[in-house]
Amino acid sequence: MKELLGILDGNTFMLSDSRGDVDPSPDYPAGLFAWDTRFLSKWVLTIDGERLHALSTDDLQYFESRFFLVPGEPTHYVDAKTSVIRHRSLGGAFEERLTVLNHRDEPVVLTLRMEIDSDFADVFDAREARSLPGRAAKFVEPGRLRLCHQRDRHVSETIVTSTEPAEFDTDGLTFRIELDAHANWSTTIRAIGTIQGAGGRDVRENLHGYEQVRPEKQRELREWLGRAPKLTCDSETLEDAYRRSLIDLAALQYTGLTSQVRLLATGLPWYMTVFGRHSLITGFQTLPFMPEIARNALWVLALLQGGRIDDFRDEEPGKILHEIRYGEPGGFEDTPYTTYYGTADATPLFVVLLDEYERWTGDADTVRLMEYEARSALRWLDTYGNLMDDGYVWYECRSPGGLENQGWKDSWNAISYSDGRLPGKPRASCELQGYAYDAKMRAARLARRFWNDPAYADQLEREAADLRTRFNRDFWMPDRGYYALALDAEGGQVDALASNMGHLLWSGIVEESRAGQVADHLLSRPLFSGWGVRTLADDQAWYNPIGYHTGAIWPWDNSIIALGLRRYGFAEQAARLAVTMVEASRYFGGRMPEAFAGYDRRLTKYPVQYPRACSPHCSSAGTPLMLLRTLLGLRPHHDHLTIDPAIPEALGRIELIGIPGRWGRTDAFGRGRVSLDPE
Amino acid sequence: MDPTTEFFEGLNHRPPDPLLGRIRGTVRFELESDTDVDTWLLVLSAGSVSATQTDRAADCTVRTDRDYFNRIAAGEANPFAALLRNRVTVQGKLTLYSYLNHLVPGPPGAHEPRDWVRQRGQR
Amino acid sequence: MADPTAEFFARVEQRGPDLLPTKARGTLRFDLRRDGEVDHWFVAINRGNVLVSHELRDADCVVATDKALFDRCALGEAQVVAAYNRNDVTVQGNLPLLLMFRRAFPSPPGTRDPRERIRERFAGRGRERERERQR
């Protein structure tokens, strides 16, 4: 598995090998990507025809990195006489400053060459290596190389220029350099990707701050970090994870092409675009720290809410979007992803976040402005979501290119019986019912306080109460002592033991008398690995420690579970989960990946990586933040923030200074008093 | 007289060597020729060294063929290299064997460093 | 034969409030190219109420495309955001307004309520089960 290094800026990213080169590779999307399109598929530097090798790499900032290179294989038997510093940055355009240093005591003549190509592939084509329809062309023009791809009216271009004079040809550019003894030479190579819109202009030109320069980004980042609450605590690991998260959240933001709102890309490299679910979850996780993330998520998702029935996009009125894609295949409807609605959880989560957002910020206007969208979302729960007319939320895929499973565990084998059979469709997974319950309870509050519609409020509360009763009757498996993962079309219980039921605690749909059993299952093997709660218990037929949704451990999943545990008063269990997550983060340099392997902790010293996991990933970045909320027991109560710390001794003292909210800014302190027996 | 005999005889008339001051022990040499094996016994005690052809057990037994030991005795072959090469086999205390380095001469014609520098002209 | 685009705008004018969010307000202009000429459709939205005219007036959001393509959008055959992404529709001004207006476009022809298909497949078994359980 080759080591890859990435820099990113919103949904634009450059992924290369450790020496900074891009060679097309089938198993992983190396190259310069923006808006789901690959603008550079080849970017290979040579000196006198020889490839270079890395002495070291500095990741200066998320949008900036630097490579120290020497020609040939580095050995400590022969000193390199030339070294190259490759300093690259992203800010709209991709810039690479090349500095060649001559370490000889005499002049030298070198030929420096950059091999360049672009396949304009969509990020998914990069996976499957299909060839795109349309025409490709390369133009060598004075002072620049222009790579184009055209399909009907859709034109993407990559334009490469250099500050130093270069010889351009269709496959790249070449410099003949004469260097004096101990002298240096530099040039800056610039690659700009454009997608043509109205009047042949780059469609992204109507975005504010689309072309950004580094100093600006530096300042932005400083301001961003400045706005966040200050964390000081005894655990350096937790501090690192917190800082890393704030930086990654800044890194993943971009301005939507159509919505023009600051959005959150989901995960590098596969999901560098908005996903309804993850924008909402991350918005929720980050509310006590960066409420604007939640506000922006609510805005864009309201704007893109489903308006009609469209089987190709799994769209229905009131439904909240699953994902947006800007790539060519979507545009030509080879895939449904330009605006795809194949998810059943985003809709209730939208309402949940709207209420939580108001509780923290006190921003009543937004709640009033979104009454229409919120009501349509709630209506969806009872109509299109209620496929079987039995008052549960169901899903079934109608789109040819759509997703088999439309809960957060959306891989084809994620929803199974204990013995490995896969249920027929439609399916109603348990956490969806929890979200629906929570959405109705919270909406009732909103209806009463902001929409002055008490009748509607009462109705919602009745429905919620009724749903809760039925749910505890139909999903609970007395013989097993836990909730079924889902109901099948026949109303039978899909009985696999999975992490989903942790979300039920978070939603509050669990009957108090049963919460204890649920907590026990979550915090003990076979579900608990010692590093966290597995997506699927290790005694289930589909269990696979490196199965995406069938055994791997997802940090954000665990953050939701931890908050749920606290909601039901299991402070110690929540603390244990928080500690294992923090410990795991250490081995990822403070940056939680999308998921990691579910091997038993007794077997591994480190949490084993999930192959090619997205990293950074917005909801994983949100995880340390939500864990802090859980540990400190932060809860808005009218115009105050109540604090009820339950911190394990292992983490020591935690101070969170300047928590924003309807109260202005306030501080929270807590000391490690919960003692846990070591894993 | 062959180099081996010369070497062992020589040891008996050697002034006490302070570097061997703290060494005590016996080394048995078994030197094979096609016809027979002749044995030498080396006795190291407080700097003095004696070599006799007594045939008895010792703290350390060194075995090789006589021709090869001739080369070692003449300084042409290196005892440590010979051991690594398994051309000489040693049983018992390896440390005692390593003192052989103290007793055998260096290669014939080895240079005094200063002479080496002076004689640069001739090379 | 009838003009899908004209029928579409007529429908939006009547049913605006059911199709669009109550808070919706703003003006859009659709410039539809057809053999050399350009039809202008000016749409003024206020609290969900819609007024349509052919005035050539400045609008918050100006959308330009082929009449033929817009007809297909008006029939639900094509989708305006996808068309925008492949550069068949170009937009100047306030894009979000177009996204909001997207709600006014109909479903693809022949689209059925997903629940009907389920009802056929399961003959309303879900509801029956529910009734039994109630007893």
Next chain:
Amino acid sequence: MKPLVSILDGNTFVVSDNRGDIDPSPTFPTGLFSFDTRFLSKWELTVDGKRLSVLSVDDLQYFESQFFLVPGEPTHYVDAKLSVIRHRTIGGSFQEELTVLNHRDEAVELTVRLNVESDFADLFEIKDVKEKVGGTTVLVEADRLRLCYQRETFRREAIVTSTAPAQFDQGGVSFALRIGPHQQWQTRLRVETLVEGAGGRDIRLSIQRHHSRSPEELRQDLDAWLDRAPKLSSDSEPLTETYERSLIDLAALRYTPLVSGPPLPAAGLPWFMTMFGRDSLITCLQSLPFTPELAGPTLRYLALAQGVSLDDFREREPGKILHEVRYGESTAFEEQPHSPYYGSADSTPLFVILLDEYERWSGDRELVQTLEHEARAALHWIDRYADLMGNGYVWFERRNLRNGLENQCWKDSWDAISYSDGRLPAFPRATCELQGYAYDAKIRGARLARLCWQDLVYAEQLEREAADLKERFNRDFWVSDGEYYALALDTEGGQVDALSSNMGHLLWSGIVDDDRAAKVAEHLLGPRLFSGWGVRTLAEGEGRYNPIGYHVGTVWPFDNSLIAWGLRRYGFRHEAGQIAEAMIDAGRYFDGRLPEAFAGYDRALTKYPVQYPTACSPQAWSTGTPMLLIRTLLGLDPHGEHLVVDPALPEGMGRMELLDIPGRWGLIDAFGRGRAEHSRTPPHLTE
């Protein structure tokens, strides 16, 4: 550079790629090595003929590691149905426990195979592959695979066995498996290495420490080692991290040579797991206050192997301390001179210096008396054999023209000793630090003569010689216009005038005239020599300066540790602190493990210290560096029966406590405090 993973026990070690595979490649040598011979040149795991890919590597201990693997290229969107855990340990022999986990819900049938080969290459043949003289045979037996090499009487053998039933063949070993749903299969593979000696038995059996040791034994041994060392507690995370790292690495670097008992510090991992006179002596000097147990055996061993007669091929002279010992084929057949090789001019004076420093700390007079003759022989060598030009300086020139070293000082690459304008001086050469060492050796020798050998006459003679040497040195080496010491003298007595780090060692030796020390310090911390990460080997602006040149521009941690110590000796507390801080900062970018050297680029240019491509990590004297820096910061110095503590910590280093420092006083503690508070901003935010 491809990440390599190595584990070792003494000089038996395995280097593999990060999948655990061994593949012969000249650029990235991998294999199972023991006593300088490669016993496995191929050790390649396949499942149904497919290579595997790594998910993660756990380097559990220096003698133990674990690989998590999946077949084929892992992808994000297809779950692997199988994973393989490869858990390997080394303790005399090499053991690998293979566990294959079936994640499917049904049974699988598959073939697990290890391709096994050995080229029995000598360490020196790996970089430039050459035809083997001897012959290799592979013997397939019912329950084991034997790879044998023979050249005349020289025999090496690797024996592969497995606990689970296996089919052995010429090319390796296969397992035809059926694994039930969610079941796992396991076997333990064992590779024994045989270095044949008397009666076909392994020659290494004579070493008590060699016998195969279980990971448990190795673990206990490591715990005991860490337990004996002083405990450091400090506000500076990087400092404690690098100190703990050093202790463990130093433990890993211990090895037992053929003829001696207790373990000694080898020079570097993995390619230099053998005795290097210079490296071992300096490592012992650095670590004396922390792990004194290393110094005694090192001195004894070097004394045992001290030169007695002249030998051109081995550059040996009476009284000279060895440079390097090797055990491989090329040494055995006298193609390489390492049996042992004596081509270094500094190990001999350093031997006397360590002997004295060791006595100051341990009070172990007995050893000093035992080694009196060796010490005298060493001092004699300085005047008799090192003084090639007969003018009272230490010189070197190689006599082994085939494969001897040109520069026989620590900067031993061919271009290390040059004039400012880049020209190279003729031979012989007398580099400045050698004169410093000789001076120090004489002064310390005098102390020992007085204290332990009751030979006052000799003591006074040595002191006279030292004083005279110091006077001449300050006359002949001082570059008056540049106000620094020349790197060396050439045969004409001319000054080799490059500005270099060597000067720093002079402060340590005390040969610098007091009124010149300030100038020297100024140069060392000036912009041309000090990169911000440390003192460069060669100053920027010199003809041969190259920020990534092995001895002509890179920064060497051990070099800096001696310089810092020297600065302290002359009272430059602040400057010493500056260097210590730079080193400790650099350490954090290498997980506390300072490399052999890193690039000399200006710190302003690089956010991280740029690693110099090195074959070896850890390197003994880089490992000793943090220890000597701690000694320097706390100002530890034995006086009579007491330990003097005179801390001089840089601002921002906060509090430092070193508990249970061993020595002639028993155990004692030292405390120090820097003024400003230490900040914990993570590196990626310090812009």
